[in-house]
Amino acid sequence: MNKKNNNDIEFILVEPSHSGNIGACARAIKNMGFKKLGIVKPRKTITKEAYYRAKSAKDILDNALIYESFDQAIEDKNLILATSARERTIPWPTFFIDDMSEEIKSELQSAKNKTAVIFGREDNGLSNEELQKCHIHLVIPTSAEYPSLNLSHALQLVAFEIRKITLDSSILKSDERDIATNEENEKLLEHLMEVLKKIDFYDPRSSKQVKTRIERLLKKTRLDKMEMGILRGFLSKIMDFEK
Amino acid sequence: MNKKNNNDIEFILVEPSHSGNIGACARAIKNMGFKKLGIVKPRKTITKEAYYRAKSAKDILDNALIYESFDQAIEDKNLILATSARERTIPWPTFFIDDMSEEIKSELQSAKNKTAVIFGREDNGLSNEELQKCHIHLVIPTSAEYPSLNLSHALQLVAFEIRKITLDSSILKSDERDIATNEENEKLLEHLMEVLKKIDFYDPRSSKQVKTRIERLLKKTRLDKMEMGILRGFLSKIMDFEK
Numbered sequence: 001m002n003k004k005n006n007n008d009i010e011f012i013l014v015e016p017s018h019s020g021n022i023g024a025c026a027r028a029i030k031n032m033g034f035k036k037l038g039i040v041k042p043r044k045t046i047t048k049e050a051y052y053r054a055k056s057a058k059d060i061l062d063n064a065l066i067y068e069s070f071d072q073a074i075e076d077k078n079l080i081l082a083t084s085a086r087e088r089t090i091p092w093p094t095f096f097i098d099d100m101s102e103e104i105k106s107e108l109q110s111a112k113n114k115t116a117v118i119f120g121r122e123d124n125g126l127s128n129e130e131l132q133k134c135h136i137h138l139v140i141p142t143s144a145e146y147p148s149l150n151l152s153h154a155l156q157l158v159a160f161e162i163r164k165i166t167l168d169s170s171i172l173k174s175d176e177r178d179i180a181t182n183e184e185n186e187k188l189l190e191h192l193m194e195v196l197k198k199i200d201f202y203d204p205r206s207s208k209q210v211k212t213r214i215e216r217l218l219k220k221t222r223l224d225k226m227e228m229g230i231l232r233g234f235l236s237k238i239m240d241f242e243k
Numbered sequence: 244m245n246k247k248n249n250n251d252i253e254f255i256l257v258e259p260s261h262s263g264n265i266g267a268c269a270r271a272i273k274n275m276g277f278k279k280l281g282i283v284k285p286r287k288t289i290t291k292e293a294y295y296r297a298k299s300a301k302d303i304l305d306n307a308l309i310y311e312s313f314d315q316a317i318e319d320k321n322l323i324l325a326t327s328a329r330e331r332t333i334p335w336p337t338f339f340i341d342d343m344s345e346e347i348k349s350e351l352q353s354a355k356n357k358t359a360v361i362f363g364r365e366d367n368g369l370s371n372e373e374l375q376k377c378h379i380h381l382v383i384p385t386s387a388e389y390p391s392l393n394l395s396h397a398l399q400l401v402a403f404e405i406r407k408i409t410l411d412s413s414i415l416k417s418d419e420r421d422i423a424t425n426e427e428n429e430k431l432l433e434h435l436m437e438v439l440k441k442i443d444f445y446d447p448r449s450s451k452q453v454k455t456r457i458e459r460l461l462k463k464t465r466l467d468k469m470e471m472g473i474l475r476g477f478l479s480k481i482m483d484f485e486k
Contacts, residue, residue, distance in 0.1 A: 029394055033386030093251055141406070143276030146299055149399075153271055156396045157403055163384070164341070230343070 009115045019044045023053030024152030030057035032159040068236035077116040078179040082134035094137040097161045105171045177224040212243040252358045255281035262287045266296030267395030273300035281308040303306040320359040321422040325377035337380040340404045348414045420467040
């Protein structure tokens with residue numbers, strides 16, 4: 001019954017540098033019953049080594065979606081989860097992979113969501129800017145002595161936990177809201193910034209902080225399409241009024 | 244508080260054929276806070292590739308215990324867990340890795356146990372004979388379509404779940420019995436077979452079944468050292484009586 005949902009969860013690697021890792025990720029995705037692999041600007045092409053490591057998950061590699069940029073990868077997604085190293089200190093909704101909130105679990109089950117689960121570079125992880133474009137940060141519990149997992153191993157653990165959630169019939173169904181996509185959120189933010197500038201509330205040169213905070217608020221709120229429409233209408237009204 | 248216990252859990256690979264896998268396993272072991280890697284008859288030596296994949300877990304590779312045989316690897320262990328593919332049909336105490344019984348969890352926490360977690364060959368897994376020498380079979384939930392995980396990925400998941408158990412303070416402590424080692428069990432079995440033959444209960448040519456069943460019973464019972472002493476004394480008495 002959750003098959004449809006599983007298929008809509010895309011595991012996205014950002015600038016992976018080892019082709020073997022890409023193959024091992026493809027295998028882990030298929031082992032856990034998922035189908036979609038996305039890759040942002042791979043630093044190596046998908047080589048023989050990748051196919052060798054993918055074993056019977058060659059189809060996942062063949063169908064991998066290649067993106068030109070991080071933003072392109074998340075454009076059409078409305079639930080974006082990032083795996084993040086423990087030491088990050090950005091205040092952001094953060095969960096251990098095996099202890100997500102009921103709300104997130106319900107969102108992961110919702111067939112209305114297009115979900116991305118994002119993994120950073122082998123050497124540098126995800127940038128703060130990239131992390132702030134995600135709704136939820138996931139942390140893998142590890143030994144403090146040596147917390148750095150191999151990329152495909154991290155994906156294996158996350159996919160294992162998400163599989164469990166998608167198959168868990170005890171999770172209360174969400175109200176299946178039509179959540180706005182990342183692209184729609186970006187447009188709202190742009191619109192809002194325009195309005196704030198017009199009404200002299202916000203000076204883009206002096207306060208990058210304000211934009212970051214509003215962006216964070218938007219990410220947390222996860223507006224649905226109807227709320228988005230109301231806010232956009234409201235902003236348009238203010239713009240008209242100012243003229 | 245569980246550090247001591249963690250150190251006593253040994254992850255054992257049986258005849259691994261890829262040196263890279265051995266390295267990736269070493270890293271996964273260290274990432275999850277464990278220290279011991281055992282290898283039964285590695286089909287390749289521990290090459291540069293293994294060290295490359297181990298990254299900062301070189302110490303785990305350097306200290307790996309190499310065994311001549313499966314029996315040698317489990318000789319001094321008194322809690323032996325085997326990872327097994329789903330399709331096995333041997334009736335044996337079996338748990339999903341994320342749903343072990345409270346009893347096993349408690350055993351995994353007990354500092355009195357010397358624990359082995361065993362992983363089979365990349366191509367052939369563990370033989371039925373090997374599986375029957377283990378107390379518990381662990382199964383990794385996977386997609387039915389493609390259930391075969393990479394060796395180091397399987398180890399990663401199992402180590403992740405066992406780590407969680409060893410750190411879980413809500414698990415009731417067992418009575419910390421001194422469980423007999425595998426070697427002691429083997430000796431008891433030998434002794435018992437001798438007695439059964441003497442009293443004409445058991446003909447080794449005709450009924451391998453009987454031995455297998457008694458072996459299974461012993462594995463399930465997990466005698467402690469005191470019970471072992473009583474049984475050995477009892478068997479000796481019967482042998483004397485028969486003379």
